[in-house]
Amino acid sequence: MSNKPTILVVEDEIEICKFLEIVLQDFNLKFANNGCDALRAVALYPPDIMLLDLGLPDIDGIEIIEKLRQWSQIPIIILSARGLEEQKVKALEAGANDYLTKPFGSLELLARIKVILRYLQKNNQNSSSIFENEDLKIDLENRQVFVKNCEIHLTKIEYKLLSILVINAGKVLTHTQLLKEVWGKNSTENNHYLRIYTQHLRDKLGDDALNPKYIFTETGVGYRFLLNSA
Numbered sequence: 212m213s214n215k216p217t218i219l220v221v222e223d224e225i226e227i228c229k230f231l232e233i234v235l236q237d238f239n240l241k242f243a244n245n246g247c248d249a250l251r252a253v254a255l256y257p258p259d260i261m262l263l264d265l266g267l268p269d270i271d272g273i274e275i276i277e278k279l280r281q282w283s284q285i286p287i288i289i290l291s292a293r294g295l296e297e298q299k300v301k302a303l304e305a306g307a308n309d310y311l312t313k314p315f316g317s318l319e320l321l322a323r324i325k326v327i328l329r330y331l332q333k334n335n336q337n338s339s340s341i342f343e344n345e346d347l348k349i350d351l352e353n354r355q356v357f358v359k360n361c362e363i364h365l366t367k368i369e370y371k372l373l374s375i376l377v378i379n380a381g382k383v384l385t386h387t388q389l390l391k392e393v394w395g396k397n398s399t400e401n402n403h404y405l406r407i408y409t410q411h412l413r414d415k416l417g418d419d420a421l422n423p424k425y426i427f428t429e430t431g432v433g434y435r436f437l438l439n440s441a
Contacts, residue, residue, distance in 0.1 A: 215239040216328060219258040221249040221275070222290065223268055227313075231262070234317040235324075246270030253283055260327055265291040265302065273305050280306035286327045290315065296431040300385050303432065308382045310432075326438050330381040342377050345424050345439055347416060349377055358416055368393060369412050372405075376426065376436035385433040409434065 215238050222228050223244040232240060241258060243249040246267045253261070261279075265272030276287060289302045289310040299310045309323050340352035348357040354370060356363050365373065375392045376384065389405055390398045398404065409426060412418075418425045427435045 216260065217241060217256075217258040218324070219243060219249065219252055219261045221246070221261060221267065221272075222264045223266075224264070227264075227290075230317075234320060238324075244268075246272075246275045249275060250278060253279060253285060257283070257285060259286070259331065260324060261285055261287045262290050263287055263307070265289060265293055265298070273301055276302060276305040276307055286331070288320075288323055288327070290320075299429075299432050300387070303383050303385050304387060310383065326381040329438050342380075344377075344380070344437075347425060349373070351377075363415050365412070365415060368408055369415070372408055373412055373416075376434060380436040381438040383429050383433055383435045387433075389433060 217239040218235060219241045220228060220231055220235075221243045222231070228242060228244075241252060241256070243252050244267075246269050249261070249263070249267075252258070263272050263275060267275070272289065272291065279285065279287070287307045287309075289299075289307050290313060291298070291302075291310075292313045302310060308327060311320060311323065340350060342349040342351060346359045348360070349355070350357075351374060356365055356370070356373065371393050372389065375389065386402050386405055390401060393408075394401065394404060410420075413420060413423075413426055416425055420426075420428060423437060424439070425437055427437050429435055
């Protein structure tokens with residue numbers, strides 16, 4: 212039996228399927244060309260990752276995500292020609308992990324897949340409450356944060372924001388998702404809170420918004436904690 216990670220490609224465009232067969236030859240690929248077959252495939256033979264086109268002939272991609280999230284946490288990367296920020300936000304808030312707009316580069320797709328696989332590997336090592344990435348170390352049990360082995364002191368809000376980003380490392384979190392998690396469900400319109408505290412957090416971590424090591428801005432959508440190989 213192959214030890215290669217399995218990727219379920221849910222796509223009805225033949226040319227894109229052929230392209231993905233070439234790009235993802237190091238993975239075990241399965242294909243579904245409509246939503247019903249995709250849901251059946253996840254139930255019967257759960258893959259490691261799903262690549263999902265939003266514009267399918269039978270079920271809209273957003274609805275597929277919503278159905279899956281009722282019973283599965285399989286990582287989902289959206290591949291779609293719908294490039295509007297509103298569509299990205301809807302897909303992410305429905306439960307997708309990441310989003311690529313067609314046309315996309317093969318190297319970018321591979322990088323996004325590798326990030327998710329690293330996230331899965333780290334997430335499976337749940338015996339430890341210590342998160343380490345680059346020069347950053349977080350003791351989630353004791354709520355301590357270290358940069359280059361020096362402890363830094365965060366406010367309650369700053370720590371909550373960082374911990375949510377870290378727990379979901381590699382995943383795009385929308386402004387609304389972060390505001391709900393940190394400030395509560397009645398604060399979803401207060402984007403300026405998020406911008407201010409994200410900048411405070413970056414300053415304390417020694418992170419640069421223009422060349423980030425930790426917190427990456429998904430313009431118009433939200434933020435992603437970068438999960439590096441180090």
